Amino acid sequence: MSSEFPLSLGIKIQNPQTKKAIELIGLIDTGASATVLSEEICRSLDLPKLGEVTVVTAFGETECPVYRATIIAYGENVETDVITLPGHYSNQTLLGWNVLSQLPMERILADFKKSLPVLRGIESRWKSVFGPHKNRKEKGDALESFLEYILEQIKGTKVVFKDRRTETEEIDLVVCNETDNALNRTFGRYFMIECKNWTSSKVGSSEIRDFFVKVYKRKTEIKTGFIISTGTFTKDAIEEALQLSREVFIVLVDNSDLANFVRDSTRDSSDFFIDLYERKSLFPKFSKHMP
Numbered sequence: 001m002s003s004e005f006p007l008s009l010g011i012k013i014q015n016p017q018t019k020k021a022i023e024l025i026g027l028i029d030t031g032a033s034a035t036v037l038s039e040e041i042c043r044s045l046d047l048p049k050l051g052e053v054t055v056v057t058a059f060g061e062t063e064c065p066v067y068r069a070t071i072i073a074y075g076e077n078v079e080t081d082v083i084t085l086p087g088h089y090s091n092q093t094l095l096g097w098n099v100l101s102q103l104p105m106e107r108i109l110a111d112f113k114k115s116l117p118v119l120r121g122i123e124s125r126w127k128s129v130f131g132p133h134k135n136r137k138e139k140g141d142a143l144e145s146f147l148e149y150i151l152e153q154i155k156g157t158k159v160v161f162k163d164r165r166t167e168t169e170e171i172d173l174v175v176c177n178e179t180d181n182a183l184n185r186t187f188g189r190y191f192m193i194e195c196k197n198w199t200s201s202k203v204g205s206s207e208i209r210d211f212f213v214k215v216y217k218r219k220t221e222i223k224t225g226f227i228i229s230t231g232t233f234t235k236d237a238i239e240e241a242l243q244l245s246r247e248v249f250i251v252l253v254d255n256s257d258l259a260n261f262v263r264d265s266t267r268d269s270s271d272f273f274i275d276l277y278e279r280k281s282l283f284p285k286f287s288k289h290m291p
Helices: 039-044 105-129 136-152 182-187 205-216 235-244 255-263 269-281 284-289
Strands: 011-014 021-024 035-037 049-057 060-073 076-084 157-165 170-177 190-196 222-229 249-253
Touching: 039 060, 039 076, 105 136, 105 255, 136 157, 136 170, 136 190, 182 222, 190 205, 205 222, 205 235, 205 249, 235 249
Parallel strands: 035 076, 190 222, 222 249
Antiparallel strands: 011 021, 011 060, 049 060, 060 076, 157 170, 170 190
């Protein structure tokens, strides 16, 4: 198959003997203990079969074929064992494994081609986040544009305020959330986003407090605020967000979270925000500090 999908957004699965290959986008976690593919993909590539392995899941034990494949992801060649599973298995069944849908190959490729313009839009805006930039404002606008584009992909969300400035405060993004899925139930009708395109410095506790004040002043309408940084947060900043997240929740999103989204950008964007909220707004690893 000719190269049609950008490798920066995906992976190539290749027969190590014949070099027959197919390119997919962001569906495989090559860091897992094994890679899971559909039987149909393995057959289409004529992957060499190694045998079978017993897999224990919530459905019980089952014997699954094992194949050998070469995975080319982000410029790295990884030769790995591939396990195929019956169609009723899903991501929920195998935690830590990213299972490719058991759809017919034609349907999988058609879906990828349909989503390709969005994926390329995400990639180009992600690259622009890191410049070059003429000035500080252009640098900040690049991150806002990237996040706006992600939000545009979620049906029912709309940025209603952008770069709103008064004598006392600046607000980057306020999002109206009229989705009919878990995003609405989780965040309510509005949520706020503050962008920090600070690749060379950490966001500190003072920035957390300043943002908290903006959200808290509007707590009748806004219950959740995201501080999204291309850098990282200090330990004090993380603890400050924990202490302040009572009546409103402050969710901290760093460069690794953003990079993971770009690498797995076939995910539904609303799932990305919900996952961040569930993992970070309650700060489970810091729960011992809670009264």
